[in-house]
Amino acid sequence: MTNTLVLDVDGTLVDTNYHHAIAWFRAFRRHGLTVPTWKLHRAIGMGGDKLVAEIAGQHVEDEHGDDVRAAWEAEFEPMLDEVRPFEGAHRLITTALEKDFAVVLASSGKRRHVDHYVKLLDVPDVASTSSDDVDESKPAPDLIATALDRVEGGRAVVVGDSVWDCEAARRAGLPCVALRTGGFAEADLLDHGASAVYDELDRLRADLSDLPFGPA
Known part of the structure; x- marks a missing residue:
């Protein structure tokens, strides 16, 4: 049965984590x-x-x-043109496809951001998810389940860069391998x-x- 590679995108395939941190910093500053x-x-x-609730508390989530x-x-929007794929991202995906793996990009980003990343990665035929596809994002396992529904694979592994990817994989009952590309120890x-x-x-x-x- 075909093995499936469930790939996170932000921080794993494209270098965005620090852009996101700065964008969130500025977003909170807009509200004092x-x-x-x-x-x-x-x-x-x-x-x-x-x-928002994780960082600033439920009262800030409720109000702002x-x-x-x-x-x-x-x-974040003006930073989008600065985003670049990590070295080896395209090679990872194409090699997996050449080995007859099923490959799906499990992103919780905005759909237009994900589409932009797919173009950067030059993998137009690879299935992907976005925040539009689930009710609850990572570390909930919903995104992984949705990603697996988009490919005809069997056994699967999640590849991510953050502790939240690891937690989502655990909740989905799948193994996870991680990259330090997102800045996590x-x-x-x-x-x-x-x-x-x-x-x-x-x-x-x-x-x-x-x-x-x-087992997926």
Whole structure:
């Protein structure tokens, strides 16, 4: 049965995590709130529907949540043209396809952002998800389940860069391998369930056939 590679996008395939942290910082500042960027970075990879309460508390979510998210979108939009794929991202995907893996991009980003990343990665025929496809974002497992529904695969592994990817994979009952490309420490990723941590996409690509695939 075909193995499936469930790939996170932001911070895993494209270099966006620090752009997102700055955009969130500016979004909170629009509402008179100063949140340390290190705390924001630690929350990147979690869906925007959860981030405001996680970082600033439920009272801020209740009062300003939607406005902060709208401000984040406005702050991030001008940065979109600065985003670049990580070295080896295209090679990872094309090699997996050449090995007859099913590949799906499990992103909780905005659809137009995901479409932009797909163009950057030059993988127009690969299935993908966006925040429009689920009611609840990472670390909930919904996005992974939706991604798996889009491909005809069997055993699967999740590849991500954040502790939230690891948690979503755990809740979905799937193994996860992680990359340090998003800025999370190796120890944190392992503590949250990653079975292995890679510094580079090409190193992960070399181990594709040996990844810990589990029943989807």
